[in-house]
Amino acid sequence: MSQGAISFQGVPGAYSDLACRKAHPELTPLPCETFEATIDAVREGRAELAMLPCENTLAGRVPDIHALLPDSGLAIVGEHFERVEHCLLGVKGSSLETIRRVHSHAVALGQVRRLLREHGMQPVVEADTAGSAALIARWGQVEDGAVASSLAAELYGLEILLRNVEDAAHNTTRFYVAAREPRLPPEEVPGLMTSFVFRVRNVPAALYKALGGFATNGVNMTKLESYQLEGTFNATQFYADIEGHPEERNVRLALEELQFFTAQLKVLGVYPAHPFRKTLR
CATH class of the missing domain: 3.40.190.10 (Periplasmic binding protein-like II)
Incomplete structure (x- = not known):
């Protein structure tokens, strides 16, 4: 099994390459033609980690990552925010x-x-x-x-x-760092994020009821997105990021309430929040 590489989609010099070098300078960036190939490089052991862009402040979410990551077999073990300086x-x-x-x-x-x-x-x-x-x-x-x-x-x-010829000074891309195996931090570690996907049951107000547990238990949800699955209009999956560890009492209670109203719930990773988040407060 090859170690010491971090895969990214693009050619050398891409912003994903720059993110790899900043977040994990100890690893060698491995360019890949597609997001699928980037994920396969980790699955097949040619890379230790994958740097996957998930959203940009101007361009929005990266649909390919939301579609590929939940079924990739990889786990999110970190995040990175990279300022785009054109x-x-x-x-x-x-x-x-x-x-x-x-x-x-x-x-x-x-x-x-x-x-x-x-x-x-x-x-x-x-x-x-x-x-x-x-x-x-x-x-x-x-x-x-x-x-x-x-x-x-x-x-x-x-x-x-x-330098810095971009029109908007806040242009920033967020990346997920993914690995073959989860790296579950201890519950007591401060500043953790949890990412998961879920599908609500087909009952009235299911989404409203499912999300109510996060409000009543004081869990901050930093991201919630929906997208269609399998080319249909009735198979909707939701992608969410929350602050906290799944074993924390308030997070555990919120996830239990969510699970009661869902047809499927899958945790994609628990990982330390990037320091950039402190600037968003």
Whole structure:
């Protein structure tokens, strides 16, 4: 079994790669083409952990992760928040005056509209941010720039023409860190999060009654999302994050009440809250 790697979806220099290096500098980032391959790398023992983006403050949730993670066989053992700091990159000899076209992922281009407008640059959609950096490095044309991370500039030998070109300063991506086996912290450890999925029974006001236990037991639910399953309109699954450990009395009582009204309940992981959460208070 191979140890010492952390898998991510994307190419070297992607923001997920940057998240891997910051959260687990002791592990070697392992790029994968898809989220499925990222998860398989851990399942098959080629990586110890997987870095999986689950939501972004501007783009919203990452639907693939919500669909794949519950049945992946992996457990959430941590979370990481990564500030998205877009840079305008160019080859050596380029400048703001020479750049005519800016290449990047569609979402990233939508987050740098002010830059494009003020400098009259044409946006060109590519598959991803770091891949765009690799493209312009290969082309070597001073008319082509890329919006990507500072790590991409370092890896592909590009110049950073402008830093922090994103329109919104709060652009942040949250990641789940997943492993083959759960790493259940002791109940007394402070600042824990619990993630789970559930389906409510098909009875009137089931969701209202199921969630009531969290309010009456003083459990803070930081995330609740619903999405359809199996291509139907009557199979709805809910994804939730709460503060606390499942064995804490108030959390245990809330989950017991939830389970009474659910057709299925599955805990995906119990893990330490990232320090970034303290800034959200």
